[in-house]
Amino acid sequence: MISLGIIGTNWITKQFVDASDETKSFKLTHVYSRTEAKAQLFVDDLSKSNINISTDLEQFFGSTDFDTVYIASPNSLHFSQAKLAIEHSKNVIVEKPSASNIREFTILDQLAHQKGVFLIEAARHIQEPIFKTVQEYVETNRDQLTGATISYMKYSSKFDDFLSGNTPNVFSTNFSGGALYDLGVYTVYDAVVLFGQPEDVRYQAEFLSSGIDGSGTLTLNYNDFDVNIIVGKTKNSFLPTEIYFGKKTLLLDNGGDITKVSEAGAKKEITEIPTTKSDNPMDSESVEFARIINENDQAAYDKLFGYARKVNRILEQARMSAGLVFKADKEY
Structure with a gap:
């Protein structure tokens, strides 16, 4: 070992x-x-x-x-x-x-x-068998792909501390925190691995008093479809993640920690797709x-590093579009 x-x-x-x-x-x-x-x-x-x-x-x-x-x-x-x-x-x-x-x-x-x-x-999460199942589905049906909505919003255990007047690391620009760089990174990985490099990136952030994004909406524009991403650490959401293929829709119960995958057909009938998931997602x-x-x-x-390079570039482009600046941006 x-x-x-x-x-x-x-x-x-x-x-x-x-x-x-x-x-x-x-x-x-x-x-x-x-x-x-x-x-x-x-x-x-x-x-x-x-x-x-x-x-x-x-x-x-x-x-x-x-x-x-x-x-x-x-x-x-x-x-x-x-x-x-x-x-x-x-x-x-x-x-x-x-x-x-x-x-x-x-x-x-x-x-x-x-x-x-x-x-x-x-x-x-992109290494898990359940994500590989999603990846295979997207590849098989790529010619019908028409877009996606990816959601990952979870009320942070640190937010009550923030509301009481403190500034936990995850809600501080000094520590490069915020919704996009915490939960959002999962969703950007989803988009990059499943759909590739977008043509344009725009992020609309809901700023907290510390200058960090508590939540936001990220739009990734591709040649012939858009991917809309919803992220947040100041509220809970129970929206599924959806990937669209014309009359069919692939449903994921979560954009960052997938535990269930289903297909909705033309008549809105839902069929669960068999998957496997370890008790320890790592x-x-x-x-x-x-x-x-x-x-x-x-x-x-090189393949994994290529994903990482694209994700980190998209995250920075998203921040810049929203005017979200970290302390690290000013140090050099």
Whole structure:
């Protein structure tokens, strides 16, 4: 198994470690956290022993007990942490989006090529078998494709804190947060993988007092159809995601975490399409990322990186169209 270091001691890092254990793809050897107590609590919660702990990033990346790092810190920290990892010749798996803007993304791309390491953006949902089912359906019926509406809105557990007068990272421009860069990145991945590169991008954002987008509507214009995306962290939505094929419609119960896929026919009859989904949605990405690294599968890596490049460019174009500026945009 590939030796793994992690940055971030939250639920998503635990889920990735659990997936790695279940699939025997990565072996956790080192944890970084700002405090030793928090890192130790995380390790204890995993019921693991002989795990090294660091509270200094230079020391962490200078260690030789892991060769791949999984980064799940706030968005604004992805660039500096991934850059430092690459400079120490570590493979990087970084939560999406991997950068705050395309300038940062390009720097990481160039540095990874120079160092000969992998830089993988962890778009886990496009690796799941249930998404592959959707992808196959779209490819089979592409000649009938007439557009899509993708919805992913979920009331954030941090929004009440924001309403009380605080500014959690996810609602701060300092940390490159907001609806588009949190939930919206899933939906943009949907569009890029299923439909390709759009011709035009426009984002209408509903701004909060912190200057961040609490929700918004993103429109992607293609040659002969449009994709309309609805994202939000300040309200709950139960709208399905729909992909249109003339008289037929493919229905997904969620734009970011698909659990059910159905087809609505010309007479509005609905037929569920058989799919499979793991209890841990990170199982598939863990297996695939480990395979790419172990087999040095450059073709598969280039395909995933191509998706990531398009997604990060679209996110920035969307922000610019809405006038949404991050602190990271002003630092260089």
